[in-house]
Amino acid sequence: MNRRAPEFARKDLAGKSVDLKNFRGKVVLLNFWATWCAPCQLEMPAFAAWQRQYGPDGLQVIGISMDDDATPVVGLVAKLKLNYPVLMGDANLGRQYGGVLGLPLTYLIDRDGVVRARFQGETDLKTIERRLQTILAQP
Amino acid sequence: MISYPMRRAGQLVLLALIFVCQIHLQAQFSGAASSGSAFSIPHAQLMQPEELNALLRARGVQKPFVLQVGSRVLFAQAHIPGAEFAGPGSQPAGLQLLQDKVARLPHKTLIVLYCGCCPWSRCPNVGPAYKLLLDLGFSNVKVLYIADNFGTNWVDKGFSVEQNR
Structure with a gap:
């Protein structure tokens, strides 16, 4: 917490490059999830709604699937009509973020690339949203 | 005026509907104790x-x-x-x-x-x-x-x- 978010660059499910450092100046909601994680699937439609609502204020949601295989991920992303990039994660990326050893796991990264909040497990969405609004309000 | 047999039949249909709804709701919300849980x-x-x-x-x-x-x-x-x-x-x-x-x-x-x-x-x-x-x-x-x-x-x-x- 309050440290620079570990850098990563990889392609999303659509084949587009996603490099965390390119989002400096934006607030990043980084969400680790998986298709077999029921609480994750409750959160993701809200994150898509926030991307629409807060995108003009500088929010960028990035989803990282911790599934072993991309096939079910592609299907679920289409079904949920997610409007933000989703990448496949792996153990190395998990370790970079201190170990993703339970899902969901969401980080809020400020406009300077510093991790300002971490939410592990099922979390009240209002709690995440309030924290997000606070971070978005900062220059 | 509805005759007694018709009223009785209506009551039975209503009871059957309530029973079916209960079974459906139980199936939906007892997932926590199903064999996969x-x-x-x-x-x-x-x-x-x-x-x-x-x-x-x-x-x-x-x-x-x-x-x-x-x-x-x-x-x-x-x-x-x-x-x-x-x-x-x-x-x-x-x-x-x-x-x-x-x-x-x-x-x-x-x-x-x-x-x-x-x-x-x-x-x-x-x-x-x-x-x-x-x-x-x-x-x-x-x-x-x-x-x-x-x-x-x-x-x-x-x-x-x-x-x-």
């Missing part, structure tokens, strides 16, 4: 993290065969020392891998299953994996009770882990 595992078959940790550290005792039935990505980051990856129990491929892992084991072997992907109430993996082992005839199967997730209930307690096996 972690709640289907009898309490007596649960093992607490402290208990397993002590068992693994004890000398001169038979060690359990520990199998992780969650995702490979989570397993690769950290797992219980000596544990083997047996595939997610919620998926057919995972159950096949589990079956292969235990194929040569005597049915009395102490097997401990664990996942820790999600909170216990949401874990899709341990219930089906436990059921499969029972169906295969294993009689000494325990399931590690991970209330929140593997990070919180094992790693954060300072219990040993291995990586990349």
Whole structure:
């Protein structure tokens, strides 16, 4: 917490490059999830709604699937009509973020690339949203 | 004016509809105790993290065969020392891998299953994996009770882990 978010660059499910450092100046909601994680699937439609609502204020949601295989991920992303990039994660990326050893796991990264909040497990969405609004309000 | 037989028939239809609705609602909301759920595992078959940790550290005792039935990505980051990856129990491929892992084991072997992907109430993996082992005839199967997730209930307690096996 309050440290620079570990850098990563990889392609999303659509084949587009996603490099965390390119989002400096934006607030990043980084969400680790998986298709077999029921609480994750409750959160993701809200994150898509926030991307629409807060995108003009500088929010960028990035989803990282911790599934072993991309096939079910592609299907679920289409079904949920997610409007933000989703990448496949792996153990190395998990370790970079201190170990993703339970899902969901969401980080809020400020406009300077510093991790300002971490939410592990099922979390009240209002709690995440309030924290997000606070971070978005900062220059 | 509605005749008595018609009124009676209407009451019976209404009762039947209420019964069908009740069955439907029960099916929807009793998922927590269905055979695929972690709640289907009898309490007596649960093992607490402290208990397993002590068992693994004890000398001169038979060690359990520990199998992780969650995702490979989570397993690769950290797992219980000596544990083997047996595939997610919620998926057919995972159950096949589990079956292969235990194929040569005597049915009395102490097997401990664990996942820790999600909170216990949401874990899709341990219930089906436990059921499969029972169906295969294993009689000494325990399931590690991970209330929140593997990070919180094992790693954060300072219990040993291995990586990349």
